[in-house]
Amino acid sequence: MLPNAITPASFTAYPPLAHKVAVDHLVLLQRLPIAFLPSLLRELIEYDYSFPAERLSIDSELAYLKSLTPSQLDNLFRSFAQLGLPTSLTASDWVNHPAQFVEQESAHLWSTRQLDAFRLAATQYGQTLSAATPAAPLPLPRLGIAVIGQGATTAAEPLFLNLRQHGTFFTKIDPENGLEFILSAVASRAAAHAAPYAHWYIDGGQPARSTASLTSVAYQELEPLRSRLLRFMDAQIAHPGMGPEELRTRLALLSPSDLGIHKPADPVLERFQLRLFTEGSGTQIFATTFAQWATREALRRAQPLTLLVRYAPRQRQRPMNELLSATDAHVELDPAGSLVDADMGAWYHWLNQQRLPGADRSAFVVWFEAQRQALVVAPSLPRGVESDSAINLKTLLALATDG
C-alpha cells in the first residue's frame, strides 16, 4: 500500500490520541512519500506515550506541513520521493508497524547504497523544518549537571579533557555537602519552574534522595524490570533459529505489560524506562552505559530544563553470557573504569544539551564526586581556563547559573 491509499480505517489500531492526530491530518499524510511517512508514523503511533516536548514537536511539524501548498510539499519531499524502495517493503503493513518498516528501509538503503542520498534528504528536511518552526523561548536557561566517579578516589588520567576548551576547570572545589547542594539547587529550580517532565534526576545506582518535583529514573530502582527483561532475553536466545536481529525486533515490540507492569502509575515514564533497556545497547548490563543513554534519551525526547545525572560504578566486565544470566549474587564493581566511562558520558551530556534550543544560554557542570575537581561551561564563565579558587558546590552552581 502506498500513502495515497490510507484511510481513517488504516489507523484503527492506533491509541486514541495518535488516532485523532492521524485522522485529522489524513489528507496531508496521503501526500507524503513512502520513504518518509513511516518515519513520521513511528513517532505518531507513540503520541499517547510521548513527553510534552515530543507532542509539541509533532504538532508543529504537522501544522507546518499542512500550511504548504501541494507544489511546495512536492518540492520539500522530492529527494525522499526519488529513493527506490522494493515492493516487498511498500506492501508491508507499515501503518501499523512503522518501526519495523524503518528498520527494513534502513537495511535496504545501506545495501543499495542510497544511504548517502537519504542522509542528504534528511539533513535538508531537518534544516527547513527547524527554520520554519522556531522553538519558543525557554522560561529559564537550561542546566545540566553530571556527578561522576562515585567510589573512585583518584583519576588515573586527567579528567574533562574534551570539555576543558569549552569551560572553566576548577581544581580546588570544597567537596563538603557537595551532593546535597546540587540536589537542593535542582529541587529549587523544579519548584520555581514546575512543568511536566521539565526537571530530571537520573541515577546510575540508588538515588541519593527522592524529590517529588523531579522526574526520577534510577538504575537500582529498575532492577525488577531489568531482571525480567534479562530473563526474557535469556529465554529468547535459547529458541531455535534465534538470531541477533530477531531478538532486537522482539525486544522492540515489548510493552510494559509484557514484563508484568499492568497498571503503571506513569505510563509515559514507564514506557520511556522500558525503552532504555530494549533500545539501548549495554544499558542492561552496565550502570554507566544506562546513565549515559538515559541522559541522552531524556534530552532528546523530553528536552528538560534541568537534568542532573549521577553516575554509579558499573559491574566489572565479565563474559556476556554471565552478565546476561544475572545469577551471581556478588557483583564486583569497577570504580576506576566507571570514572572513565562517566567522564566520557559527561562530554556526551553537554554535546546533547547543546543540540537543544537555547544552547547559547545553557549551563553545564561536571563534578568528580567527593573530590576537588569540577568544570563549568556557562556563558558567564571564560573558556579554556583553570581556576584554583577555593569554592564549594553551592557557589559553583551559582556561578554557572548567574546571568
Next chain:
Amino acid sequence: MRFGLSSKGDKQLPWHASLSAEAAARRLGVTRRDFLRDATGIAAGSALMGASPFVYAASNVKKRKVVVVTFGGGARDQETFAPQGQVNIPHMMKELIPQSSFFTHVTNQGILGHYVATASLATGVYETLNNFSAVPPDHPTIFEYFRKDLARPASDAWVVAPSNGFNHIGGSETRGFGPGFGARVVLPKHLLSAASAGGKTDFNHLLHDNYETPLYAPQLAGGDFELEQLERVLKLSVDDFTAHASTLSSPDELSLYIARRLMHEQSPSLLWITMHDIDVAHSGAFSLYIDAIRRTDRLCAELWSTIQKEPEYAGNTTLLILPDFGRDSDEDSGGNGFQHHRTGDPASRTTWMMALGAGVRQGVIYDSPLQSIDVVPSIGAMMGFNAAQSQGSLIKELL
C-alpha cells in the same frame, strides 16, 4: 532527530551532516596526516611517488608472503592518532609507523557491519549479504584468486576469525572458484571450546563472540574437527593449548596465539587475521573500548615482531593493518559517539591503513584517497594473481 533512531544490527538512518561526506572524509585524512607528521616526523608521500620500492627491493614474488590484520572493530582518531589518543597506541606510534607506509584516507563505502565489511575487504567488492547470517561472500575471495591462479595448496591460505559468523569467510560459491579454492578458517574460540569441554578451567573471558549485538550471546560449538585442527595443524596438545589459554586475557590474544602457531607450523603465504576486541565499545563502556585499543596496539606490535623472527617470514613478508571501518563521530546526533558505527557518517566510513615490510617504503605518509576494496587487487599485484572480479583499484604506492 527522527532519523537518528532506527537501528537494526548496524544500520541506522542518519539525521544530519554539516559537511559533504567527501569533504569531511578528506578533512579526516589530512588531519590524520598532520597528527602523524607532528608526532613522528615522517614524510608526506606525494613527493616520493613514481619511485616504486619494488624496483629496488627486487622481491621474489614466489616467496612473497602477506599478512592482513583488520584492526579490531574500528577505532576513532581521537582515541588513536589524534594528540590526545596517541597515549593509547604507543607501539604503533613509536615502533610501527616509522617503519611503515601509512595511508591516511581509506574509505569504506559499503555496509558497516563487521562480517559484511570484512567480506568486502576480502573480495574487493562491496558485499551486500546479511551481516548476521553465516553465508559465504557473493564474490570470489582473495584466497580463491590466490590459490587458483598460483596453484597453491589449501595449507597456504588461512583466516583466523573472531566469531561464529565468520566461518564462511574463507571462500565464496562463485562458479569457477568456490570452497575448493578457499582459505582454511580457524575459529580460535571454537578450538578453545572444544579443547576445554569438560575441563575445570573457566575460559569464558576468552569466548566473547559478537560485540555488534552485545545482547546476543550465542552458544559456541567445538568438536572433533577443532581438536583435529589443534593437534594435526597447530601441533598443540589439548593440555598445552588450554594451559597457555589460561594465561590470556582476551579473544584477540587467543587469536594472535593461534596465528603465531599457524605461522610457525604451516607458514601460510596468505594469512588474514581479524581482531575484534575493540568492538566491546558497543557495550557503551568507554574504558573497555580504550583498554581494547591499547591491547590491540600491543598485539599488532607482537605480530610484527613475530614476522621478523620467523625464518619463513622474515624479510619477505608484507604486513597490512587496517580497520574494516571507523566509528561514529561525536558530532553526528544520529549516533552515540564511539559506541556504534551506525550513522554512515564520514568518521564511520573513513579509516587508515598501515603497510610494513617487504616492498614497502618506510616512514612515508600518503594522503591519496583509497577504498577498502582496493586492498585485494593490490595484494594480487604484489603476489602475482589477478583479482578479476574485484571492483577496487590498484594502490600504486604499494606497487
